[in-house]
Amino acid sequence: MRNLFNRQNLVALLGIVLLYAVIQGLIVFDIMPPFYKLTLILICIYIILSTSLNLINGITGQFSIGHAGFMAVGAYISAIVTAIHHGPLLLGLLAGAIAAALAGLVVGLPTLRLNGDYLAIATLGFGEIVRIVFLNTEYVGGAAGFTLSSKITWTWAFVLMVLSVILMKNFVSSTHGRACISIRENEIAAESMGVNTTKYKVIAFTMGAFFAGLAGGIYANYMYIIQPMTFSFLKSFDILVMVVLGGLGSMTGGIVGAIVMTLASALLASVPEWRLVITAVLLIAMMLFRPTGILGTKEFSLSFLGKKGDKNATSKN
Amino acid sequence: MGSSITQQIFQQIVNGLSLGSIYALIALGYTMVYGIIKLINFAHGDIMMVGAYAGWYAITVLHLSFLPALLFAMVACALLGVVIERIAYKPLRNASRIAALITAIGVSLFLEYGGMLLVTAQVRTYPPVFPETMYSFHGVIFKYGDIVMLLTSTILMVLLHITVQYTKMGKAMRAVSFDKDAALLMGINTNNIISFTFAIGSALAAAAGVLMGVYFNTIDPLMGIIPGLKAFVAAVLGGIGIIPGAMVGGLMLGLIESIVSGLGASTWRDAVAFLILILVLIVKPSGLFGKNVREKV
Amino acid sequence: MRLFRKGFTLGMIALLSASLVAGCGTTNSGSSDSSTPIKVGGNLELSGGTAMFGQAAQNSINLAFEQQNAKGGVLGRKLELVAADNKSDAGESTSAVTKLVTQDKVVAVIGSMTSSVTLAAVPVVTDNKIPMISPSGTNAKLTVDPANGEVRPWIFRACFIDPFQGQVGANFALTNLKAKTAAVIIDQKSDYSKGLAEAFITNFTKGNGQILGTEQYVAGSDKDFRPILTRIKAKNPDMVWLPGYYQEVGLIVKQARELGMKMPFMGGDGWDDPQLFNIGGNEAMNNTFYCDHVATDDPAMATFVSDYKAKFNSVPNAMGALGYDAANLLIKAIENAQSTDPEKLRTALETMKGFKGVGGEITIDPKTHNPQKSAVIKANKDGKPTFLTRVAPQ
Structure with a gap:
């Protein structure tokens, strides 16, 4: 066990607490209008979504474009627990995430013998099937949607986001994470080195789905209404765009992508008719001039702070 | 005067085939572009939308009749396709495939919402260009448009197949698809070939757009999203990159949808279509007509 | 274990800048001196599948407000419609109303025209205690909660069910x-x-x-x-x-x-x-x-139709008439309440009797918030x- 309280960790922890405190202060003293709070919570939700998709697409090198399906499972299951059965919020969120993870397992096992574009279309198909199942379930309001009260506060969203990212980050840095990266780099070589590729693909899928489900739960318990249309393949594309924009394979890149896209969408809200046109142009320009995304596969790191104190930070990504 | 069960079944088959031929027409362009440069051109459905508007403009403003309007739309979209390829896709030819895919999503959004700025979100109605003639065959009804649709897509598929298989251009296209660099070394102008592919693919999309506008009577800037997705599914179902596969995939998808609806489960039809797709892929991972390429170590 | 090694700094910077932008937002909200207009939110279908309904209503509400402003407004203040497009989509409706209520600080919301889209906005206005009038949302669930059969206190409508x-x-x-x-x-x-x-x-x-x-x-x-x-x-x-x-x-x-x-x-x-x-x-x-709801060739509608035609150069549909009625209903409620305080407005709407709209007389039933109107x-x-x-x- 290496030192948990080295300088980098402490600085990062301090930064997170400070960030939380500043925003919480702005909210408590009513300086920040509630409309901006919506954007902040959405950023937290999208950070979880993009990092979890990054786990599948960026780290493991698979090609999933059905992430909204997992989000939908999490959203609806958690909504059923909290709104219909009046269960506690945390239980609802957990139930949603676990249900989504199970869905990830169910999809992952049979479809992982596909690769590339065929896997992509199969995941897309799965996402759409999930959506249509909810659309046909009157119990959760059918196509018209399901209204529930808003229970998620900024604190909930922020804490859950930070926890999710730390967990996923640790997974990537672990032996299992390395195995996943080896699949991305060269599946055949990985297999011949004794990496059980199917197992790790399924693990990545299940884990990605778990966090997508969590994000879906947060979304459902914040947004007042969930509708099957919200989780269409266009939502999956949104998440994919965030991941690629930030840098496929970079955990911090996914975070940056989520922040940039959500902020762009919020800042452009005053010109609704131009919003998506500008987004599209930015997206194309970004890809043309920097096809690897903002951060590429690099990680944004605080390691410069730790050079003196932390002798353990020797291995680099 | 209720109709018999057989009549109903045949009517549903007619319904399915005419819907399927639209999917097939869009899927042809999809599969062609994919076959040559391995790019999932998500903007394809939106090029179809532009084609529908171009045709609408030609008919209502320029007062052209159906065939000239169709040609007008096809030429306009062929040009658009080439421009899009040169600006957005060409610089990315050696980048990762996912970067190209994201660019395609960007182009798709741009066409949808740029189009919305230009023509507003309001639904436009196509003037009737086909005679409203109905044919009744033992109680099974099909209209003039159904026949035009099925014929157009069959003819275009055959033409396309001939072009790709038997002409010099087609040979060059297949060479580019097989190995771009080797083709370049053999003196093939790959840039021109790829542009040509986009031109043909987009022209096909435009044809589909005009036919769809005429057939369903209404067009709007977001009309390309759902058919685009369905056509993509059809192309994968048949084996993406394979021209007869796209045709068969499209017709199959149309039939599946109409049969599921005919059994009284209309709101489940897309789910069933996707389920069948996934099952087909699990059994035959590269589509119905696809060849399974063995991975070389 | 390098728990936090790879940083959150960039995220922090972005979030902080967001919060700074946010901080510069509206600070002097809710002032009610006579120089500022009374802001009324319009949660309307300006695009999407039922765009014609929302556009007609937007025109009519603007017409009603303009006519009232020409008469000196209400409580000595002018009326102003802040319209937000919900794209005929229930999800968009929630965020449109959130924006109207929390950012624009409207005193009441008119809209939307269709039931599902209105229903999606119900929890937002209920949580924020702002009255909402749907001109043409006809589903029974809008004003009465089917779960307990009780009236939803903040939701009203100007049409039959x-x-x-x-x-x-x-x-x-x-x-x-x-x-x-x-x-x-x-x-x-x-x-x-x-x-x-x-x-x-x-x-x-x-x-x-x-x-x-x-x-x-x-x-x-x-x-x-x-x-x-x-x-x-x-x-x-x-x-x-x-x-x-x-x-x-x-x-x-x-x-x-x-x-x-x-x-x-x-x-x-x-x-x-x-x-x-x-x-x-x-x-x-x-x-x-x-x-x-109404026939636009009905003589009772003649003045409204000709006013509308003079301003927008088209014949209004029934939704236009209901939007006009909803706007005037709200004006009447503000007059009756002698205030723009949401709670007083709510009471004024709930006790509204014999309001003469172009689409018929409106008397709100306090138990259901539904007017009795002919079809x-x-x-x-x-x-x-x-x-x-x-x-x-x-």
């Missing part, structure tokens, strides 16, 4: 169309369509009519309705009840006629727009009927809806 509309439709089908059997086609995406279908089925079977089948579609993503129409054709009902919105209705009737289905089609107020004929075609729309039935003939009969509420 679907149980009444469905009853009017069923009676017309039974007595005037002499229908003994019917089929129903429901838009699965809309609470309005579901509620109206249910009301029709209940009343039609009560009058010894028989429902031969129900079919469903999803508005917005379906364009090919022949598979479900083929099923209905096989059952050969005397009439088809089609509660939906004009865009899909036009396509459905057109495709039905193409399949050789000649029976009458009938629906509710969602049909009310000239687009119906552009999409469906004049000939196909013959032998179709619909229930509506009209229109027949479509050669590209024009014509007034057939008026049905008074029991």
Whole structure:
């Protein structure tokens, strides 16, 4: 066990607490209008979504474009627990995430013998099937949607986001994470080195789905209404765009992508008719001039702070 | 005067085939572009939308009749396709495939919402260009448009197949698809070939757009999203990159949808279509007509 | 274990800058001196599948406010409509109303025109305690919570409800169309369509009519309705009840006629727009009927119609009239309350009696927040809806 309280960790922890405190202060003293709070919570939700998709697409090198399906499972299951059965919020969120993870397992096992574009279309198909199942379930309001009260506060969203990212980050840095990266780099070589590729693909899928489900739960318990249309393949594309924009394979890149896209969408809200046109142009320009995304596969790191104190930070990504 | 069960079944088959031929027409362009440069051109459905508007403009403003309007739309979209390829896709030819895919999503959004700025979100109605003639065959009804649709897509598929298989251009296209660099070394102008592919693919999309506008009577800037997705599914179902596969995939998808609806489960039809797709892929991972390429170590 | 090694700094910077931008936002909210206008939110369908309804209502509300402002406004202050586009989408409706209520600080919300979209905004206005008037949302659930049967305190409407509309439709089908059997086609995406279908089925079977089948579609993503129409054709009902919105209705009737289905089609107020004929075609729309709130050729509407025409150069639809009534209803409530305080406005709306709107008199029932209003039935003939009969509420 290496030192948990080295300088980098402490600085990062301090930064997170400070960030939380500043925003919480702005909210408590009513300086920040509630409309901006919506954007902040959405950023937290999208950070979880993009990092979890990054786990599948960026780290493991698979090609999933059905992430909204997992989000939908999490959203609806958690909504059923909290709104219909009046269960506690945390239980609802957990139930949603676990249900989504199970869905990830169910999809992952049979479809992982596909690769590339065929896997992509199969995941897309799965996402759409999930959506249509909810659309046909009157119990959760059918196509018209399901209204529930808003229970998620900024604190909930922020804490859950930070926890999710730390967990996923640790997974990537672990032996299992390395195995996943080896699949991305060269599946055949990985297999011949004794990496059980199917197992790790399924693990990545299940884990990605778990966090997508969590994000879906947060979304459902914040947004007042969930509708099957919200989780269409266009939502999956949104998440994919965030991941690629930030840098496929970079955990911090996914975070940056989520922040940039959500902020762009919020800042452009005053010109609704131009919003998506500008987004599209930015997206194309970004890809043309920097096809690897903002951060590429690099990680944004605080390691410069730790050079003196932390002798353990020797291995680099 | 209720109709018999057989009549109903045949009517549903007619319904399915005419819907399927639209999917097939869009899927042809999809599969062609994919076959040559391995790019999932998500903007394809939106090029179809532009084609529908171009045709609408030609008919209502320029007062052209159906065939000239169709040609007008096809030429306009062929040009658009080439421009899009040169600006957005060409610089990315050696980048990762996912970067190209994201660019395609960007182009798709741009066409949808740029189009919305230009023509507003309001639904436009196509003037009737086909005679409203109905044919009744033992109680099974099909209209003039159904026949035009099925014929157009069959003819275009055959033409396309001939072009790709038997002409010099087609040979060059297949060479580019097989190995771009080797083709370049053999003196093939790959840039021109790829542009040509986009031109043909987009022209096909435009044809589909005009036919769809005429057939369903209404067009709007977001009309390309759902058919685009369905056509993509059809192309994968048949084996993406394979021209007869796209045709068969499209017709199959149309039939599946109409049969599921005919059994009284209309709101489940897309789910069933996707389920069948996934099952087909699990059994035959590269589509119905696809060849399974063995991975070389 | 390098728990936090890879940083959050960039995220922090972005979040911080966001919060700074946020900090510069509105700080002097809720001031009510006489120089500032009274802001009223409009949660309207300005684009999307029912854009014609929202646009007509926006015009009418602006007209009503302008006329009032010309008379010196209300409480000595001018009225101002802050319109937000919900794109005819329930999800967008929630965020549109959140923006209106929390950022623009409106005193009340008018909208939206369709039931599902209005329903999505209900929790937002309820949590923020802001009154909301839906001009034309007819679903019963809007004002009365089906879970406990209690009235939703902050939601009002300016129109009749679907149980009444469905009853009017069923009676017309039974007595005037002499229908003994019917089929129903429901838009699965809309609470309005579901509620109206249910009301029709209940009343039609009560009058010894028989429902031969129900079919469903999803508005917005379906364009090919022949598979479900083929099923209905096989059952050969005397009439088809089609509660939906004009865009899909036009396509459905057109495709039905193409399949050789000649029976009458009938629906509710969602049909009310000239687009119906552009999409469906004049000939196909013959032998179709619909229930509506008002007839624009009604003499009581003459002043409103000519004012509207003078300003917008087009004839308003029934939704325009209801939007106009909702706006004037709100003005009247502000006058009665002598305040823009939401709680006082709510009370004023709840106790509203004998308000004379262009679409009929409105007396709000405090137990349901529903006004009692009569319905009209229109027949479509050669590209024009014509007034057939008026049905008074029991």
